[in-house]
Amino acid sequence: MRIVFALLMLTMVSATGLAQTRYFTKTGKIIFYSKSPMENIEAVNNKVVSIWDITSGQIEFSVLMKGFEFQKALMQEHFNENYVESDKYPKAVFKGIIENSSALDLTADRSATVKVNGNLTIHGETRPVNTTAVITVKNKVISAATSFIISLADYKISIPSLVADKISKKITITVNISDYKLVVKK
Amino acid sequence: MVNQLRLSKGNILVIAILILLGAGIYFYKEFNRKAADVSNVEPAASLTAIVLVDSYESNEASANKLYLGKTIQVTGAIAEINNQQDTLVNVFIGDDNSMHKVSCLLDNYYLASVRNFSVGQQITIRGVCTGYLMDVEMNRCVIIEKK
Numbered sequence: 178m179r180i181v182f183a184l185l186m187l188t189m190v191s192a193t194g195l196a197q198t199r200y201f202t203k204t205g206k207i208i209f210y211s212k213s214p215m216e217n218i219e220a221v222n223n224k225v226v227s228i229w230d231i232t233s234g235q236i237e238f239s240v241l242m243k244g245f246e247f248q249k250a251l252m253q254e255h256f257n258e259n260y261v262e263s264d265k266y267p268k269a270v271f272k273g274i275i276e277n278s279s280a281l282d283l284t285a286d287r288s289a290t291v292k293v294n295g296n297l298t299i300h301g302e303t304r305p306v307n308t309t310a311v312i313t314v315k316n317k318v319i320s321a322a323t324s325f326i327i328s329l330a331d332y333k334i335s336i337p338s339l340v341a342d343k344i345s346k347k348i349t350i351t352v353n354i355s356d357y358k359l360v361v362k363k
Numbered sequence: 364m365v366n367q368l369r370l371s372k373g374n375i376l377v378i379a380i381l382i383l384l385g386a387g388i389y390f391y392k393e394f395n396r397k398a399a400d401v402s403n404v405e406p407a408a409s410l411t412a413i414v415l416v417d418s419y420e421s422n423e424a425s426a427n428k429l430y431l432g433k434t435i436q437v438t439g440a441i442a443e444i445n446n447q448q449d450t451l452v453n454v455f456i457g458d459d460n461s462m463h464k465v466s467c468l469l470d471n472y473y474l475a476s477v478r479n480f481s482v483g484q485q486i487t488i489r490g491v492c493t494g495y496l497m498d499v500e501m502n503r504c505v506i507i508e509k510k
Contacts, residue, residue: 203466203497204445204453223451223468226496241500243432243493250398257432267427267494355447 198231200319200357207240208351215343218252220245227354229321234278236293238271238352260334261300269299271306281312288313293323302332310352319357325350400470401489402505404434412439412457412465412499419495420463430492430499436507437465438487444480452477455498456486466498470505484509 205225211218222244229236242263247253257263273295281289289312297306310323326347329336336344408430415437418426439456442464446452452474457464467488469477480486490504 204447204451224453224466224493224496224500224502239496241494241496243491244500244502246398246502248397249394250396251394253398264427264431267431268496 197233199360200229200231201360202227202354202357204356205238205352205354207238207245208353209245210349210351211345211347212349213343213345218247218344220247220253220256222246225352225354227357228360229275229278229357231278231281231283234275236271236273236275236278236295240269242267242269242299260329260336266299266301269297271295271297273306275310283312283314283319286315297327299327299332300334304331318355321352321354321357323352398503400472400505401434401491401503402507404489406436406489407433409436410438412437413461415465415499416457416461416463419499423495427494431494433492434489435492435501436487436489437467437501438485438508439465441480441482441484441486443482444477446477450474454480454486454488454504456488457498462497464498465501467501467504470503473504473506476506480509 203226204223205227207222207225209220222240224244225238225240227236227238242261243257245253245256247256273293276292276294278291281291291310291312292307293310294307295305296303304327306325306327308323308325310321313320313322326349329346329348336346415426415430415435418429437456440459441454441456442459443455444452445455452469454467454469454477455464456467465488467490470490486506487508488501488504489507490501493500493502
């Protein structure tokens with residue numbers, strides 16, 4: 178993700194002048210879950226890139242749509258080819274702000290609930306997402322977790338009528354960042 | 364001839380049942396099909412990690428046209444091994460001086476073998492290219508060769 182990279186470069190270049198603290202990960206996890214009477218569908222992506230500027234509260238996530246792994250190959254193919262059209266829209270991106278981020282004390286073991294507001298882009302469509310997240314510090318490891326529900330129609334993802342009753346129109350998205358690393362200032 | 368004709372109704376029924384059963388088995392298998400093990404998939408391209416990263420860095424859209432969603436085989440030096448409790452192992456290969464590498468998430472079957480890996484070793488990995496974030500990402504990777 179070029180934007181993430183640009184941000185990272187900016188951090189490194191401007192680090193001397195500005196007192197900014199940024200955390201970064203390449204191994205975040207996003208799970209999406211669709212529950213319906215016929216069948217539950219779950220897919221996992223273990224390569225979420227995220228950068229969080231504690232000072233300004235800005236937070237970003239990027240994920241590759243083709244990186245979602247399903248239990249069944251057929252579902253994965255339908256997901257990529259028919260629903261999210263991952264050849265055309267290979268990435269999903271969230272850009273937002275964590276409220277009162279700079280007030281968070283991440284030096285001691287603790288757990289805090291924060292408000293996150295931002296915009297999520299999937300399938301080329303951008304919609305606002307407002308949710309809460311839990312930031313946890315344990316043995317100096319910073320982790321973050323959130324979960325929210327999106328509607329497929331909002332992102333113009335259409336489900337063929339043949340299977341429309343098998344697939345839920347609401348999808349639960351769970352984000353788990355197990356290890357935010359401090360960006361080393363060079 | 365008469366005999367065959369007399370049996371035909373029953374035959375048709377049997378054949379119809381067989382066809383339905385066959386179709387049923389086919390759809391059931393198709394529906395439950397797991398993702399293919401890429402060690403049995405002929406790679407669409409074989410190249411070095413440096414060439415792959417360069418092509419993504421210079422033009423992501425055209426690199427996607429060549430590699431996105433395809434099984435490819437990449438050779439390079441191991442730059443980093445990220446092992447999360449032996450359940451998810453990511454091997455980064457490519458130029459140590461570049462910020463961008465090829466990030467290979469290993470297929471479960473290969474998790475144990477990663478203990479013998481060390482940074483700097485030359486390795487050839489086959490996997491499915493899922494695109495470009497910070498690194499060129501590959502999933503369901505298998506080890507083809509290690510020197």
